Structure formats: C-alpha cells, structure tokens
Amino acid sequence: MVPEQRRQxxxxxxxxxxxxxxxxxxxxxxxxxxxxxxxxxxxxxxxxLTRVYGGATRAPKRSESWDRRAGSHVPAKRAIARYAVRLLQPQRTVFFDAGTTIYEAAKALPGDWVGSILTGNGHVEQHLSDHPGVRVQLLPGDMRDEELSVSGPAAERVFDKKSVDVAFVGADGIHPQAGLTGCHEGEAAVRRLAISKSFERYVLADSSKLGRVSQFRVTDLASITAVITDSDVTKDVLDALVARGLRVHVAPPVSVEQLA
Known part of the structure; x- marks a missing residue:
C-alpha cells in the first residue's frame, strides 16, 4: 500500500x-x-487531524470563533482559573497570555489583589482596565482581530528588557515528548519568551489539551513550573506527564453557584 492510500x-x-x-x-x-x-x-x-498522546483525533474547526471557544469547557476553565489566581502573591508582576482560559483567570482575579499585569490578550486588558489595584500593560505589536491576541517583533522586544514574577500561559497541546505546543506561530514565540523571562511558569490548560501536539513548539516540559488542569484529565495522560517530571495541579470542580 502506498503512503497516500494508507493516510486516506x-x-x-x-x-x-x-x-x-x-x-x-x-x-x-x-x-x-x-x-x-x-x-x-x-x-x-x-x-x-490533531495529534494526541498515543494517536490522533479529528482536527478542530479552524473557523471556531472566540465566543464559541470561550463558551466551551466553561466549568473546567473556571476551576482552573480560580485555582491559579490563589497562587498569586500581591505586588507581583504577572504575564497573562492569549487564550480563553487565561481570560477566565483575569476574570477570577480578586478585587483586592494589587500588582502589575503584562498581557498579550486584549480581552484581559479590557477586563482589568478598571480593576482598582492593577496596573495593566498590553504588549505592542500585531493584533488578531477577534482574538485580540498580540504578537510580532514589537511584542517580542518587550522581553529583551523586561522580566516577570509569574507567567500564566496557555497551550494548544501538552505532550510528554513534544512538550508545550501552539497553533499560532506568533503567539507561540511570545509565549516562549514570556516563559524564559519569568521566575514561575504555569500552564493553564483544560484536560482536552493534555496529550495533544499542535503545530508550533513552545518549550519542553522541564521549563514549566506546573500545569494547572481540571479533574476530567485521564489517568493515562496524567501518569505519562508526571513520569516526565512535570508537576500537574488538578483543580477541584467548581459548584453550580460558582458558575453563575
């Protein structure tokens, strides 16, 4: 059988x-x-298709909108967000990456938290602009329209002179061998620099992203402080990541009242 027949x-x-x-x-x-x-x-x-740990799944629809993605896996994303923001000490500088799970973390930031936010996510910047204790800075650069995500050389140059205490980064795939990957080249480059210039590096990703491999490599697992995911993560994927030395924090589910 020739390769193309096999692939079909x-x-x-x-x-x-x-x-x-x-x-x-x-x-x-x-x-x-x-x-x-x-x-x-x-x-x-x-x-x-989309590579996952041990095989592959159907490729996600490329036309999926921000609103549609923001409305998917909501309980998982909010559980991750609530867990993540509890890790933030006051008076820290925190990088908030692009992505809907990171946006949920911005929404979960307590009203009395005081500190600085650097972000490549226009939705985060808009949401936190009125937060009384937060100084928020949006990266310069090229912005994707609906995503409001910023990337490009100008965004990357910010990290030439700037470091942050904590980075909250997203992922399109987290794989035991392939490490952290993304589906947008520019965002992957910004994410890579943010990780390299931060003291603590947390990947906020719902369990559907674990075991997957996306197109653009960001970094290996050794560069990550921990992954924060939801309680739907499967044991085989969790065990495979932990076996590679990755710390995985499983956020407890949120209640119906907390989802309201």
Whole structure:
C-alpha cells in the first residue's frame, strides 16, 4: 500500500471513530509504529487531524470563533482559573497570555489583589482596565482581530528588557515528548519568551489539551513550573506527564453557584 492510500484510510477511520490509536493503526495496516507516526505528523501538517498522546483525533474547526471557544469547557476553565489566581502573591508582576482560559483567570482575579499585569490578550486588558489595584500593560505589536491576541517583533522586544514574577500561559497541546505546543506561530514565540523571562511558569490548560501536539513548539516540559488542569484529565495522560517530571495541579470542580 502506498503512503497516500494508507493516510486516506487513517482519515476515513477518524471520520468513523473520532479518535484512533497509533498502535491499532500499525496492526491494522501492517506497518511499523514509526511509519504510522510519520503519517500522523504529515496529516496534522495538512490540518486533517490533531495529534494526541498515543494517536490522533479529528482536527478542530479552524473557523471556531472566540465566543464559541470561550463558551466551551466553561466549568473546567473556571476551576482552573480560580485555582491559579490563589497562587498569586500581591505586588507581583504577572504575564497573562492569549487564550480563553487565561481570560477566565483575569476574570477570577480578586478585587483586592494589587500588582502589575503584562498581557498579550486584549480581552484581559479590557477586563482589568478598571480593576482598582492593577496596573495593566498590553504588549505592542500585531493584533488578531477577534482574538485580540498580540504578537510580532514589537511584542517580542518587550522581553529583551523586561522580566516577570509569574507567567500564566496557555497551550494548544501538552505532550510528554513534544512538550508545550501552539497553533499560532506568533503567539507561540511570545509565549516562549514570556516563559524564559519569568521566575514561575504555569500552564493553564483544560484536560482536552493534555496529550495533544499542535503545530508550533513552545518549550519542553522541564521549563514549566506546573500545569494547572481540571479533574476530567485521564489517568493515562496524567501518569505519562508526571513520569516526565512535570508537576500537574488538578483543580477541584467548581459548584453550580460558582458558575453563575
């Protein structure tokens, strides 16, 4: 079977099942696991699937809007956000990355917290602009319209002279071998610099991001202080990340009243 025929069979299997495991595909198609991994990498490059720990899932819709993503996994994101902001001491400088989970952290920031916020997230800047104890600075650079995320050379140059105490960063994928990855090259570059110029580095990511691999590499797991995720994380993915030396904090679920 030629590679393209094999890859089409993988795509067909994904359309039926929604998720495939690499070892199952190797057995079914009569090829090595390494060959399947190369096929999955190529199909992800084309946007036809998303790599996850041990296999692949259907690729997310690229047209998904900010509002739609902000409305997904809300209990998980709010649990992560409430847990994360409890880690912040007053009078610190904190970097808030792009992404909807980071935005939830901004919304969860206590009204009596005092400190400085540096952010590449226009939604965060807008929300915290009236916070009485916060001095908020939006990175300069190129802004993506609906996302209001800032990236580019001007944003990156800020970190030439500036460091932060704590970085809250997002992720499109966190994988035991591939590390932290993102789906937007400019945002990945800003995220990488923020991590390199901070003393504590927390990845805020709901459990759907764990085990996944996205297109642009950010950093390896050793550069991360901890990942904060939700209680839906599966044991196999959690164990694989912990085995690589990553600290994973599982946020307790929020109540119905806390979601209101």
């Amino acid at each position: 069979q993988i795509v067909t299997a994904l359309g039926t099942r929604g998720m495939v495991r690499a070892d199952d595909l190797a057995n079914q198609l009569g090829v090595s696991l390494e060959t399947i991994r190369r096929d999955l990498n190529e199909l992800e490059r084309r946007g036809e």
